[in-house]
Amino acid sequence: MSSAIVVGATGILGREIVKQLAQTPEKWKKIYAFSRSKKDEFPSNVVHRHIDLLSSADAMAKELQGVEAEYVFFAAYLQKDSEEENWQVNGDMLHNFLRALELTSAIAQTKRILLVTGAKQYGVHLGQPKNPLRETDPWLTANPPFPPNFYYRQQDILRAFCAAHRHLAWTVTYPNDVIGFATGNFMNLATGLGLYAVVSKELQLAEAGRAGRAGETFEPEPELAFPGSETFYTRFDTFTSSRLHARFCEWAVAEPRAANQAFNVVNGDVQSWQDMWPRLARRFGMRVPRDQFAGGGGGAAELASQAELASHAALNDTPPLSVFAEEAGLVGRVRPSALEQRVSLVKWSQRDDVKKAWARLAEREGLQMDAFEKATWAFIDFVLGRNYDIVSSMSKAREAGWTGYEDTWKSFSDVFGELEAANVLPKTH
Structure with missing residues (x-):
C-alpha cells in the first residue's frame, strides 16, 4: 500500500x-x-x-x-x-x-x-x-x-x-x-464554451419571442456561430x-x-472545431449557421459582423517554429502568429444584453450566478482564436508502456454533464 x-x-x-x-x-x-x-x-x-x-x-x-x-x-x-x-x-x-x-x-x-x-x-x-x-x-x-x-x-x-x-x-x-471540472474553479474550457452557448441561445429565444408577439416570422432553431479564428476552425488541436x-x-x-x-499527456486523438463545433451546437439544442464565416445567419453570426466585437492581436515577433526554421528548410517562411477573434468573448461577456440574458437564465434555472463573471473568457479567446495548429505527440509515453486514451468530444460532453449537475449550466441534455 x-x-x-x-x-x-x-x-x-x-x-x-x-x-x-x-x-x-x-x-x-x-x-x-x-x-x-x-x-x-x-x-x-x-x-x-x-x-x-x-x-x-x-x-x-x-x-x-x-x-x-x-x-x-x-x-x-x-x-x-x-x-x-x-x-x-x-x-x-x-x-x-x-x-x-x-x-x-x-x-x-x-x-x-x-x-x-x-x-x-x-x-x-x-x-x-x-x-x-x-x-x-x-x-x-x-x-x-x-x-x-x-x-x-x-x-x-x-x-x-x-x-x-x-x-x-x-x-x-x-x-x-x-x-475538466473543479468546484468553484471557472478556469475551464468547457465552462466558457457552455456558457457562451446557453446565453447565445437565451438571447435568440428572447428575440424570437418578441418577434412572435409582433406577428413577425423568425428562425425557430437558435444558431451558434464559431467566435474564434476562421483559420483555426479547420486546423488541428490536441x-x-x-x-x-x-x-x-x-x-x-x-x-x-x-x-x-x-x-x-493528451487524449490520443487529434481534433478540430470543424468536427466538434456542430456537435457542441447540437448538444445545446442549436445549429451552426450555414454561412457563419460570411457573416450571415442569426445570433452570434450577426454579432460577429459588428466590428466592436472582433479582435486581432499579434503574438511574439519570433514564433517557436523559428528555432527549427533552418533545419526544416523554412528560413524566411516563418511569420508571427496571431489571435483572431470574430467575436471576442471578453468583449461579448461585457455587453449589457448578454449580462441581462445570463441573469435571467440563472435566476430561472437556479444556476450559480457568479459563474458567468468568473469564467475565464480571455482563456477561451486564446484557445479558439489561434491561427495555428497544436499537435502533441504521444509516442514517448506509448513507448514507455502507456495505453490510455479518451475521445475528446466525449470528454467535453461528460464535463458539460458535470456542469449541469453542479448548476453552472442549465439542464438541457
Missing part, C-alpha cells in the same frame, strides 16, 4: 488526481490533499490539509508536520500578469514546498515527485510551434526573443532537488487545453481530459520507465 501528497488538490488537474487515487483505498492507504481552501468534498480516505504556497519554507513546514508520503503530485499553479512574475512566483512555490519537505524530514520517505506543467513548455502561447510537439524539442531559453518560461525554472528546481536526494526520482507532465491525466499520473509514478522523464 502507498501514500500520496497532492498539492493543488482543488484545481482541475489536482482534483482529478485525488479522485483517481481515492478510488482504490486498498492501494493508496493515505492521501493528503493540500490546497489553500477546501472547495470540494473529498472521499473518506482523503485527508484535506491547508497550505499557503506563497509562504516561506519554514511556514509550510509547520503545515506539513506529521505528513509523510511515498509519492508527491505537485499540481499547483498561480497565474500572474507577466511571464516574469509567473517565473518568480511559481518557481518559488515549488522551491519552498520541496524545502519544507526537507525541514520536516518527510523527504526521506518519498520515492517519486510528479510535477504538472503544460504545453507552454513548447511556447504555444507565443505562436506557431513545430508540429508535432515532442519532448526532445529544445527549450526556448533565449531571452530575447522569448520571454521567461516558468516551467523551465520549475523543472530545473525539481531536477536539482532530486539529484541532491539520490533516492528520489521525478516525472513531469505536459497536458494541453485541459477539459486536448487533455483531466481524468485521463490523473490516470496517467497514477501510472507514471509507479512506472520505472517514467522515472526522470517528461511526457506529453
